[in-house]
Amino acid sequence: MxxxxxxxxxxxxxxxxxxxxxxxxxxxxxxxxxxxxxxxxxxxxxxxxxxxxxxxxxxxxxxxxxxxxxxxxxxxxxxxxxxxxxxxxxxxxxxxxxxxxxxxxxxxxxxxxxxxxxxxxxxxxxxxxxxxxxxxxxxxxxxxxxxxxxxxxxxxxxxxxxxxxxxxxxxxxxxxxxxxxxxxEPDDLYQEVPKFRAWAGVAFGYSQAHIPLTPYTWYKSHVESEVRNYRITKDSVSLWNFIDDSDPLLNAYLGGIWYGFIGLELQYRFAKHRVKTDDDDPVYDELDHWDFYQHEIGLNALFSRTYNIKSWLDISLLLILGFQYSFFVEDIALNDDVKEPSRAYKVRIRFEEAYKGGVIGGAAQFVFKKHYGIGIRTGISTRGRDMYVDPTPEAAAAPTIIGGSTIDWFVGLGLEYHWSL
Amino acid sequence: MFRKLATLCIAVCALVGCGPSYHWSKSHPLYKQPPYSALSISGTQNAFVLTRSKWFAKKLEIAPESAQVQVTSFCERAFLDEMRRAYPALKDVPDATINAYPEESQKLDDRIFIKGHFPEQGIAVKNADGSTPALVLIIHEFIIGTDLKRELYYDYDLIHKENEEKPTSKNLSAIFSYTLWDNERQRPLFSAVEEIQQPIVKLSMDDMKSLIATAARKIRISLYEGVQK
Structure with a gap:
């Protein structure tokens, strides 16, 4: 054999x-x-x-x-x-x-x-x-x-x-x-990088406190915390102690890239978060709803690389680094039959007027026929207290600022229109 | 274990791969036999060039106007004598025969190109005496000077740079490029650019002669070493 x-x-x-x-x-x-x-x-x-x-x-x-x-x-x-x-x-x-x-x-x-x-x-x-x-x-x-x-x-x-x-x-x-x-005929794949390329887009996405590939125990206490008596939680370092973290979001952005390499983007993000009231607490019987609207305005620096895949398709990869201001607008209402709200309602939790934060992330833009784009983006976004306040001797004794470290992970899919000069 | 391996890799990389390195010669894959006694030579009438001829004229005590001619013709004679010693049946193909063909460049390395005249494909050149040689050694350039570096003459990236440094005269040097030409199949068998340095004590025509002898020896050795096994 x-x-x-x-x-x-x-x-x-x-x-x-x-x-x-x-x-x-x-x-x-x-x-x-x-x-x-x-x-x-x-x-x-x-x-x-x-x-x-x-x-x-x-x-x-x-x-x-x-x-x-x-x-x-x-x-x-x-x-x-x-x-x-x-x-x-x-x-x-x-x-x-x-x-x-x-x-x-x-x-x-x-x-x-x-x-x-x-x-x-x-x-x-x-x-x-x-x-x-x-x-x-x-x-x-x-x-x-x-x-x-x-x-x-x-x-x-x-x-x-x-x-x-x-x-x-x-x-x-x-x-x-x-x-x-x-x-x-000119070569399809031969083209000069445009001096300036701009886009406007609208994206729908989702965010949550739990960053993928990290242990859930890091977020467990924030995510599972509930608000008792309008203001009591386990701790108050993150806003996710008070409001739902996993919610859909709407994103609108306007950006531009110079020489296919470096760019800027203005972005707005909107989401609605429900306050996690403790259902067992009878104080909330008077409450109809209690939500916070999250508005964020940010400016991102972009670093990009574009690949000409086909004459009708370009793919740009973007690295996003940005800073942002977050505003949480309260929307609260009592049931119609309640004449006088409880004392706890009147001294309920208040968030800071504005939070400063940063964004780090990446995006891919698939641009068809030079104009019509689909963008995918993901990243980590933070919002915290104003870092530019001078520390005072009383700082140690002062109460912790609510939501001093509110971090989430987001992902979004956007429709974009591109044009180049 | 892994760390050792990594260090070794980095060390090897530093020594071999990642530093600037040149290939100064190129052999044809079918170069199997170096020339023995029979060889023809061409290009010597025009190849020799003397740089810093004024300096040489002063040192060798000859008239500056004729230094170029005197020294190059002396070197050519010395070179041919030396080659004749190594190849007793040395013949010559007139320079004009080879120079009739257009100048072409030949790639030795990514950055190293030599320029020279090569006979046409399909045409065998003839010796001055009318016989047809099997192998022709074509000398393209033979530059004589002091402290010459072949990178500055043959590296495509460096030749256009101005050399700011003042010429030094520690060594007598020669840079020469040549091709061993297969006259039967009209292909280059071996091409190289060589550089030799010889310390200067007190310059005399004997030093020039020994420089040329070293060059001729170097060509012979390279022709042996270039054979493809």
């Missing part, structure tokens, strides 16, 4: 080396449908019959269409081309890749570049083999080089050439006008 395996492996290896020897390198030139194949040889007589070759191409490749094959007399009468042809005959070797077979003469280089969509098939006898190379207009190196065994049977030889070098998918040839148009 082992022996049989070894034999099969040896056979496979042999097949692989013989296959590898056939083609020295292949840079995959375009195979045209209805191709014009020009046979170029330094020998007195072409090893293959052009008509047989065409028939073989049709037999071997169903996409070949109606190829036309002829001897390339123009180059066979040209002394510079023939010098190179003889040179190639002596220099083709499995060890050499295409740069060592480079055409050096400027006149022949120019000729190759003006081949248009014709395929030059170079055939040269070399001992018991026939060296084969293929040239096209895109390169002054051969695109393919290889060799096949000599064969007196011209049909078999043509078949071998067709199957070794002309298998693969073919492409429709372009008309003269199409080629001209293609050459005149």
């Amino acid at each position: 082992k022996r049989a395996m070894a034999f099969i492996l040896a056979l496979l290896a042999l097949a692989a080396t013989s296959l590898a020897k056939d083609v020295y390198f292949n840079k995959h030139p375009v195979l045209w449908e209805n191709a014009d194949i020009l046979i170029w040889t330094p020998d007195a007589q072409s090893p293959v019959d052009p008509r047989e070759l065409c028939l073989s191409l049709k037999r071997n490749n169903s996409g070949a269409g109606e190829p036309k094959c002829r001897l390339f007399g123009e180059w066979e009468r040209d002394s510079v081309a023939m010098h190179y042809a003889r040179w190639l005959q002596k220099n083709m070797d499995p060890a050499l890749d295409e740069e060592y077979l480079h055409i050096r003469h400027p006149a022949l280089m120019a000729k190759v570049q003006s081949l248009e969509d014709n395929i030059v098939l170079y055939l040269a006898e070399s001992g018991d083999n026939i060296n084969v190379a293929i040239f096209d207009e895109t390169s002054t190196n051969p695109k393919v080089a290889g060799s096949i065994a000599k064969n007196a049977d011209k049909v078999a030889l043509a078949d071998k050439i067709a199957s070794t070098f002309f298998s693969g998918k073919t492409k429709r040839r372009l008309s003269k006008e199409e080629r001209q148009k293609l050459q005149d």
Whole structure:
């Protein structure tokens, strides 16, 4: 069994080396449908019959269409081309890749570049083999080089050439006008980075106190805290002790990027948070609802990198660093039948007038047709007390500021309109 | 274990990969045999250039107007003598034969290019005596001076920079570029840019001669070392 395996492996290896020897390198030139194949040889007589070759191409490749094959007399009468042809005959070797077979003469280089969509098939006898190379207009190196065994049977030889070098998918040839148009067209992927690109967007999102990938225990006491008697909580360091943290949000923003690299963005965020009143506390029987509206206005610095994926799609990645002011506007109402609110209601918790905070995050903008964008953004946003108040001797004794450290994680999906100058 | 490996990697990187390094020579993949006794040489008539010719004229006590001609023709003769010693059947391909072809540049390294004239593909050049050589040593440039650095002449990034430093004269130096040309298959087998330095004690024509001899030896050694195994 082992022996049989070894034999099969040896056979496979042999097949692989013989296959590898056939083609020295292949840079995959375009195979045209209805191709014009020009046979170029330094020998007195072409090893293959052009008509047989065409028939073989049709037999071997169903996409070949109606190829036309002829001897390339123009180059066979040209002394510079023939010098190179003889040179190639002596220099083709499995060890050499295409740069060592480079055409050096400027006149022949120019000729190759003006081949248009014709395929030059170079055939040269070399001992018991026939060296084969293929040239096209895109390169002054051969695109393919290889060799096949000599064969007196011209049909078999043509078949071998067709199957070794002309298998693969073919492409429709372009008309003269199409080629001209293609050459005149600017490259889709070539474009300058606009000096300034601006956008306006509206995003819907969601925020919560729990930052993903961090332990929930960090937030547990804030998130699960409830307000008793209008003001009593476990602690008051975070606003999430008082109000719901996981709520939908609305975001509106206006931004711009200079030179695709650095930018600024003005943003507004809105959310409604319910106060987490303790349902067991009878003091709230008088209460109809108690909510806070969160308004935030911020200015972000942006660092960006844009990738031109397709002519109709650009993707920009943004790093967001910003600061913001947060305002929590209270909306509270008692039931209609309550004439006089309780004392606890009158001395209920009050938040600071404004909080200062920061934002750090990232965003991706998918801009279609240069104008219509979809933005995804996520990050961490904080709001705390005013850091610019001078500390006083009484600072230690003063009560903690409510919501001194209110942090949330947000994610949003936005619709944007972009324009560039 | 891991830390050791990381340090080792950084050390190797610092020593080998990440510093500026040049490849000063390039061999053809099929360069299998260095030249033995038979060799033709070309380019020597035009390759030699003397820099700081006034300084050399003063030191060698020759007329400044003719220093360039005198020194370069002396060096050429010395070079050919030395090469003839190494390759007894040395012949020459006239410079004009090779110079008839357009100048091309050849890449040795990402930053190193040599310029020279190379025969056309498919055409074998002939010796002055009419025979066809198998191998031709084409000397592209041979610059003689003091304290020369080949980076400043051949590094594509540096050649356009002005050299502010005052010329020094600690060493007698030569920079030369050459190609061993396979005349049968018309391909470059081995190309290199070399630099040699020789301390100056009291400059004389003998020093020039020994500099040239060192250069010729260096070419021979490089031709052996460049063979692809």
